[in-house]
Amino acid sequence: MSRKLFRLPLVFASCLMVVVGLGWMAGCGGTRPASVTSSVGLEGPELAHAKRLYAKMVMEHQLHRDRKTLEIAGNLLDYHSRFQRNDEVLDMAIDSADRLGEISRARRFVTELLTLFPESPLFDKALQRGANLAATAGDTLAAAHFLVRYHDRDPVKSTSPDGTPHADIFLEHLVPVKLAQLMSLEPDSRLWTYMGFLRVRELLKRGEFGEAERVVDSLEVVGLEDHWTVLARELLEDPQSVGARPWLASQQPEKFNQIGLLSPLTEKYALLGNAFVDAALMALDAANQEMGTQFELKVEDTAGDPVTAALAARRLCSEEGSIAVLGALMSAPTAAAALVNDIYGVPMVSPTATNDNLWKLGPGIFQTNMAGLFEVRLLAQLAVTVLLKERFAILYPDNPEGRRDAEVFAFEVEALGGQVVARASYLDQGTDFKDPILSLREYRPEVIFTPATVDQMVMLGPQLDFYKSGSMILGLSNLNSDRLIERAGSVLERSLLPSDLAMFQPRWTSEFNSKWVETNYPREATPLALKAYQATRMLLDTIQQSGATNRAQLTAALGSRLASREFNAEGLDSFGQSVRMFDSGEIIHFPAELFAEAWVFESALADSLGGMEEGDFPEEVEPGLR
Numbered sequence: 001m002s003r004k005l006f007r008l009p010l011v012f013a014s015c016l017m018v019v020v021g022l023g024w025m026a027g028c029g030g031t032r033p034a035s036v037t038s039s040v041g042l043e044g045p046e047l048a049h050a051k052r053l054y055a056k057m058v059m060e061h062q063l064h065r066d067r068k069t070l071e072i073a074g075n076l077l078d079y080h081s082r083f084q085r086n087d088e089v090l091d092m093a094i095d096s097a098d099r100l101g102e103i104s105r106a107r108r109f110v111t112e113l114l115t116l117f118p119e120s121p122l123f124d125k126a127l128q129r130g131a132n133l134a135a136t137a138g139d140t141l142a143a144a145h146f147l148v149r150y151h152d153r154d155p156v157k158s159t160s161p162d163g164t165p166h167a168d169i170f171l172e173h174l175v176p177v178k179l180a181q182l183m184s185l186e187p188d189s190r191l192w193t194y195m196g197f198l199r200v201r202e203l204l205k206r207g208e209f210g211e212a213e214r215v216v217d218s219l220e221v222v223g224l225e226d227h228w229t230v231l232a233r234e235l236l237e238d239p240q241s242v243g244a245r246p247w248l249a250s251q252q253p254e255k256f257n258q259i260g261l262l263s264p265l266t267e268k269y270a271l272l273g274n275a276f277v278d279a280a281l282m283a284l285d286a287a288n289q290e291m292g293t294q295f296e297l298k299v300e301d302t303a304g305d306p307v308t309a310a311l312a313a314r315r316l317c318s319e320e321g322s323i324a325v326l327g328a329l330m331s332a333p334t335a336a337a338a339l340v341n342d343i344y345g346v347p348m349v350s351p352t353a354t355n356d357n358l359w360k361l362g363p364g365i366f367q368t369n370m371a372g373l374f375e376v377r378l379l380a381q382l383a384v385t386v387l388l389k390e391r392f393a394i395l396y397p398d399n400p401e402g403r404r405d406a407e408v409f410a411f412e413v414e415a416l417g418g419q420v421v422a423r424a425s426y427l428d429q430g431t432d433f434k435d436p437i438l439s440l441r442e443y444r445p446e447v448i449f450t451p452a453t454v455d456q457m458v459m460l461g462p463q464l465d466f467y468k469s470g471s472m473i474l475g476l477s478n479l480n481s482d483r484l485i486e487r488a489g490s491v492l493e494r495s496l497l498p499s500d501l502a503m504f505q506p507r508w509t510s511e512f513n514s515k516w517v518e519t520n521y522p523r524e525a526t527p528l529a530l531k532a533y534q535a536t537r538m539l540l541d542t543i544q545q546s547g548a549t550n551r552a553q554l555t556a557a558l559g560s561r562l563a564s565r566e567f568n569a570e571g572l573d574s575f576g577q578s579v580r581m582f583d584s585g586e587i588i589h590f591p592a593e594l595f596a597e598a599w600v601f602e603s604a605l606a607d608s609l610g611g612m613e614e615g616d617f618p619e620e621v622e623p624g625l626r
Helices: 003-007 013-019 044-062 066-079 086-099 103-116 123-136 140-153 176-185 192-205 209-222 227-237 267-291 306-319 331-344 373-386 400-415 434-441 454-466 482-491 506-515 525-546 551-561 572-578 592-610
Strands: 255-263 296-301 322-326 348-350 365-367 391-397 419-426 447-449 472-474 496-498 579-583 586-589
Touching (some): 086 123, 192 209, 209 227, 296 306, 306 331, 322 551, 331 348, 348 525, 373 400, 373 447, 373 496, 373 572, 454 482, 506 525
Parallel strands (some): 391 419, 447 472
Antiparallel strands (some): 496 579, 579 586
């Protein structure tokens, strides 16, 4: 049975009983069938070769050479399927695929481990990893199912002190039909009546009283005196209490001067997480001293794990009464925590998570690192509709974020009628950009978009000039850098980038640079720490300037300040406020007024085409305008 069950259209619960007993986790497209794994291990030369491959894989994995790790894993799994340590091979493969940002591949490895090695001591870890990866992919149903299975294996470890199961983090967000699906797949689960209670609650919210009563009746058949069955019956008899959550600890009063902070202080991301916290504390001290305030931070450890992050967020929101939450470094733990914050109506600010869809988790979820959809869409719209450019090239770092930015930019440009004529990548730590620049130059693009870091652009900018790319350069807001102006500003003349000044005052960056001791931390920690510092300063400044004394007021204030989740230009002033340009050794406001005529023309053309049907376009209109 394929794991594609997660993405099948929803059907009635009675139909779903067909798959009961077949096992949600059993099988997956591209996964080896269980029959290939024999109970008899390898022997002789084949065993010796497998051991050598395994030792090599361990070394590559420890050195974070993840492509090589996955290559060796493929050899072991394909050609030595009876090797008795292949559960460990799959565990390392999951880790490497996750680090590379290849979430779908990592999930397939999880499924393979669970299918082929049900007795492995790594089985419980794989269930937890499966939940984390599913949450990262936005597959809440799968994440919930992994944690339901984990709960049934160890209810004590999987239950919070207040009596709620850890799986509640995801179960809370399932609609009734998905809860019914999960109940059908796990009819013997210890959480079966709890899922039924949640289903009743959601049905009552939707006014489906008859169906809610039928669910309660089915629960009472299983366990009339069960705690969750009793609560479900009470909800049915008093629907007005459906919004209450009596099984949670009572929520503490909101503390308008306390910010919750989520960060991995233990496990493999501890060094980065501690740097993140140190920067936030440094910003807190600076803000309190400058504004005469007494703000405080309440720090919680996420261990880099989405479930741990969600539980920590619950403590901050419910038990601690934090007015806002900052964190949680990486996208998966941040997404899990954001779901909890949304339940409690607590605004959350993410300075570092790169998932562009986080804001969709709730009206109080904000991202201060503007990279991704907002900036890319802004640049694409500017170049096509205002500057009237047609031919684009993309030069990007070969890492998950660089590849994502390249894909988003290409999609946006082509949706607006432009053409991406060439793409080229460069090594993330590379210094020689000659070959990719020359490969793009052959196509004579008018514009080159490059989502480079400051360090990369310090070297890339002069080489673009030396090899005479002849194109306008577009970059992201991280290039608002004094160091870049000093080192490469003269060769980036007329390059365009989004502004970072709308959210952060330039002096905050200078403060950070003057106080931060870079040698105390790993090299990659400093950019993350800067974002934590800026976001903390911005959040405290927003509280102070707005006078917010509760979560709702702060959510409104942050919404006003950080409303640029998606860019929809209402006129040239939108670009003048949002875009900057390198000019004579400085970064200045984009001179939008020089392009007024082009903007008027494009707007008039869009209006004239707006009411047409698909077949109404005149012959002379380019396909890209349709």
